[in-house]
Amino acid sequence: MAAGVATWLPFARAAAVGWLPLAQQPLPPAPGVKASRGDEVLVVNVSGRRFETWKNTLDRYPDTLLGSSEKEFFYDADSGEYFFDRDPDMFRHVLNFYRTGRLHCPRQECIQAFDEELAFYGLVPELVGDCCLEEYRDRKKENAERLAEDEEAEQAGDGPILPAGSSLRQRLWRAFENPHTSTAALVFYYVTGFFIAVSVIANVVETIPCRGPTRRPPREQPCGDRFPLAFFCMDTACVLIFTGEYLLRLFAAPSRCRFLRSVMSLIDVVAILPYYIGLFVPKNEDVSGAFVTLRVFRVFRIFKFSRHSQGLRILGYTLKSCASELGFLLFSLTMAIIIFATVMFYAEKGTNKTNFTSIPAAFWYTIVTMTTLGYGDMVPSTIAGKIFGSICSLSGVLVIALPVPVIVSNFSRIYHQNQRADKRRAQQKVRLARIRLAKSGTTNAFLQYKQNGGLEDSGSGEEQALCVRNRSAFEQQHHHLLHCLEKTTCHEFTDELTFSETLGAVSLGGRTSRSTSVSSQPVGPGSLLSSCCPRRAKRRAIRLANSTASVSRGSMQELDTLAGLRRSPAPQSRSSLNAKPHDSLDLNCESRDFVAAIISIPTPPANTPDESQPSSPGGSGRASSTVRNSSLELCVCSQAEIWHHLRFPVPSAVPVELEADKDVVSISQ
């Protein structure tokens, strides 16, 4: 979309006069242009705010909606203006693009909304001008990252819902990774934590000197030597538990090689190996020295706590992510240490009985000084030494202080990310539950409508319950569509409770009773075909008071919250609808009519167009699937026609006027 190509076209054509003398063949005739009406002012009405601009301005970019003939679809002949039902604030930026050639990005608006507007008007996001490009890209990337995290968390299977039919291995692994999923996992989690603590404490206490009971020379020996058996038993128990845990994890891991290479498993191995090595090493003098040093590795058991503590994990991530800063710190420190140690050594070389015997010896002094520890075991005595010593300590402060803020900010970012992830996970459950509730609202709206006798042919104006009559046009059409589907397949929609009741009755071998009278028994399987699509559709009895469907207790709670007053007892069954249902009319109208919720289920938006990553064309970029009285809904409604071939009696269509826009005359047939 070259900028302003259309504007320069007349100029280029005029310049073609220069070719005339050279042309060897007659030039083709110019395309006939419709009598140009001169430049005119177009009025674009965006949600009530009128924008006026020259037609030529819009024609500058013929690849966009406003520049092409596509805007004719939005032309309103009555008022003579182009009406768009979009955000007027955003439109300002779009129009400014036509005027100035630069697309600016609004600072306060959500970047997603801006993107959607651009997509609607046919502008490519790459057109954003240089002044705003960086910010636009940054905000987009931020958004994308945040949403990618969301998806990752979802896919990582944090949800408590386990896929059905998972093997023991998968269940075990899940119990290990998310201890909150089951009580057994939680118990195991706490038990291992306890034993880690016990093991670490035992290691520590082992070395405390405890005075022996005998006072003859009051020897102090470490507790470990006084009670060797006790400590050995404790150690054995801990190691057995750790070994068991490690083996179980190894068994349950989905990818054993990856598990073996992971950090946590290495820590586990290091924690338990010394014990086994100690078991098999014979107790001779020279080897036992090495064995003693092996025991130091037992302290690594403390790292096993990182499975239990999220803070520890965050610290680990931080250090990993700050690896470059830490590397820089280490490198610069090493340089400084070597420099200052050399200087101090040569400065102090002359003095007698100096501590600075060699440069490596001076390293210790430099480190202690740079980190402002100052033990005082090595002090310079010459004046030059003291001068350089003070320079050393001053520079030490600087060098160490430099990378620290970076590390801290990294830690803070990771920590906050974790907080956000936890918060989001908690909100997600509530959010999903509410969405499910809203969805079942639409489902139940139809069932409610049926129970109120909406489908009865005999229902004329007054007899139909008020709640039936007060439905919106959308509801009417939607219910008609569902009704068509029912007729096509010869089955009716029911709710979970009735379904399980029917199942229960079927399994109990309930007798079929073709009811023309009051009956409350569901129809058995035998009469399926014969009772298929009766003229008077069989109405289910209002649920029995002593419902045996204990299966659906859980879902009943959900239904209860929706149904509200729906459970009002209506003694007679709905199948006797030939009688004037005046009494039941009042009863049924107590329950509120469900407004078929126009649900806008926020689906995650598609990947943003990055240079390296193409976004899937078109449709998936549309995040909202708001159900409106849109043309696509019409196509859905018209599908019911196709079902005629599969089934015969279809309820007469609900004559509806397409709800037209405000200034378009309603199209009625």
Next chain:
Amino acid sequence: MAGTDKIEDELEMTMVCHRPEGLEQLEAQTNFTKRELQVLYRGFKNECPSGVVNEETFKQIYAQFFPHGDASTYAHYLFHAFDTTQTGSVKFEDFVTALSILLRGTVHEKLRWTFNLYDINKDGYINKEEMMDIVKAIYDMMGKYTYPVLKEDTPRQHVDVFFQKMDKNKDGIVTLDEFLESCQEDDNIMRSLQLFQNVM
């Protein structure tokens, strides 16, 4: 686009923004008036600002009307019936053409469109497997909680009834002529076809 450069191809895809033919052309090609086309386009554009619907979006939209069950299989067949050129995306022209046939077309056109829908592999014949797929997809939309309870072989029985009626020469496949003939003999179907005249 001479697709030599892969990056260019991908860029081209991201900038897909289909613009429909002019209003006058569409008015001439379909049975809708300008006003109706405008209304249709506005709705279409709102859902799909890029001008094309792909199968995923189509399935999502369709599924919202049938919350009880799973509408994705049927939506898939429907999508391929709309997408006459088999490009994988439905443009506004395809959409409007199909709607024009379904809502304003002659009986013949409607029946032919339906035949085309049932004929999944577009070979000109409907066989039992195709019909089975379609019927199963429709039953899937009913969901689990139906009354009476859906049995395993209900779709098969349904297909058998259908074939009994439609397959005149009992050769196991239904051709377009057999289909048209059988439908025109059936009063119910004829009557129902007029039902949706005033959907728009």
